Amino acid sequence: MNLSELHSDKQPSVLITGGAGFIGSHLAPAFLKIGFKVRILDNLSTGTLENLPVHPDLSFTNCSILDENALKSLAGFDLVVHLASVVGMKLAKQNPVLTYQTAVKGTNNILKYTGNTPIVLCSSSSVYGLSDTGIKMREDAAITDGNLLDYDGGTLGYACGKRHMEQLGIAAAAAGRKVLIVRPFNVIGLRQVGTYGMVVPAFIQAAMADIPLRIFGDGNQTRCFSDVNTFVQSLIRLLSIDLAWQPGSNIVNLGSDQTVSINALANKIIRAIGSASAIEHVPFKSIFPGQVDVQNRLPDTSYSKSLLGDISWPNIDDVINTFLDIRSISNG
Numbered sequence: 001m002n003l004s005e006l007h008s009d010k011q012p013s014v015l016i017t018g019g020a021g022f023i024g025s026h027l028a029p030a031f032l033k034i035g036f037k038v039r040i041l042d043n044l045s046t047g048t049l050e051n052l053p054v055h056p057d058l059s060f061t062n063c064s065i066l067d068e069n070a071l072k073s074l075a076g077f078d079l080v081v082h083l084a085s086v087v088g089m090k091l092a093k094q095n096p097v098l099t100y101q102t103a104v105k106g107t108n109n110i111l112k113y114t115g116n117t118p119i120v121l122c123s124s125s126s127v128y129g130l131s132d133t134g135i136k137m138r139e140d141a142a143i144t145d146g147n148l149l150d151y152d153g154g155t156l157g158y159a160c161g162k163r164h165m166e167q168l169g170i171a172a173a174a175a176g177r178k179v180l181i182v183r184p185f186n187v188i189g190l191r192q193v194g195t196y197g198m199v200v201p202a203f204i205q206a207a208m209a210d211i212p213l214r215i216f217g218d219g220n221q222t223r224c225f226s227d228v229n230t231f232v233q234s235l236i237r238l239l240s241i242d243l244a245w246q247p248g249s250n251i252v253n254l255g256s257d258q259t260v261s262i263n264a265l266a267n268k269i270i271r272a273i274g275s276a277s278a279i280e281h282v283p284f285k286s287i288f289p290g291q292v293d294v295q296n297r298l299p300d301t302s303y304s305k306s307l308l309g310d311i312s313w314p315n316i317d318d319v320i321n322t323f324l325d326i327r328s329i330s331n332g
């Protein structure tokens with residue numbers, strides 16, 4: 001898919017489902033900047049209108065991807081980026097059925113009602129389930145439903161939903177549609193909220209209030225945190241790479257491979273803020289009974305590098321500082 005060709009005849013248009021959420025709030029302005037008309041479809045369950053810029057080329061529809069009647073007039077876009085999802089461990093645990101249905105039925109609806117338009121499906125690193133031996137997770141890794149079910153705590157939930165969503169995309173691609181499946185790894189940045197279990201904003205909020213930072217488990221688990229601006233720019237570059245749309249080559253890990261332990265993350269945030277907060281370790285099972293935490297989540301980025309070249313992901317300290325710079329400006 002050549003973005004510059006789209007520009008040649010008429011103004012290109014993109015539908016972003018879930019676009020009023022955290023990632024959408026960065027993706028929508030990025031598409032506006034390169035000349036797209038942007039339609040956001042979101043039920044505002046976790047997203048907000050305040051996340052979106054006011055712009056003549058941006059329009060908004062408040063509806064759920066589960067509401068088939070409301071989706072019937074969706075054809076006519078040049079591109080769909082499907083972000084809508086129940087996101088965050090807290091929400092997924094509270095309502096696994098809705099989480100799974102949103103991923104599977106919701107994606108099926110979006111595939112059905114957007115015609116044959118090229119579509120990006122936003123999956124997740126959770127599709128690697130509990131395969132966390134410290135080995136980098138590669139796009140072609142064997143993934144079993146049993147492993148995903150263990151990750152979801154024995155009920156079809158977020159990880160199973162994302163995997164089954166991918167399979168809908170793979171089937172659509174086999175039938176001739178352009179489908180690109182992206183697996184983000186812990187995207188962070190401004191406008192992400194800590195309310196639903198996202199660790200960085202939750203830690204920053206606690207550290208700002210000088211209350212304890214709660215770590216689930218011993219804190220030695222590691223993650224890779226990916227700056228949202230770099231994520232969005234990489235995703236947009238990916239759209240122009242034909243190989244990324246080819247069936248069999250259309251699943252891409254997108255994220256930083258710089259690991260940090262959750263203990264180190266908490267300490268960095270406390271230090272950056274100059275907070276008096278303590279660190280409190282809470283047994284993972286007391287918060288998520290029946291579930292097991294992933295010990296190390298680390299992407300193999302060789303495929304994304306072969307498509308995009310080296311991506312220079314800002315390090316975690318720099319990303320934490322962008323949160324703090326903006327907060328100090330808005331507080332001052």
Ligand SMILES: NC(=O)c1ccc[n+]([C@@H]2O[C@H](COP(=O)([O-])OP(=O)(O)OC[C@H]3O[C@@H](n4cnc5c(N)ncnc54)[C@H](O)[C@@H]3O)[C@@H](O)[C@H]2O)c1
Nearest residue numbers: 018020021022023043045046047064065083084085186187
């Ligand atoms: N942020 C991350 O670290 C991360 C990591 C892996 C995958 N992802 C994926 O990226 C996408 C965007 O995530 P985010 O971090 O911006 O989360 P978010 O919660 O901020 O965004 C999700 C958006 O989907 C909307 N939504 C939920 N259910 C809907 C429904 N039934 N109909 C219409 N809209 C609905 C919400 O209101 C919200 O605006 C999701 O698909 C998520 O699974 C995010």
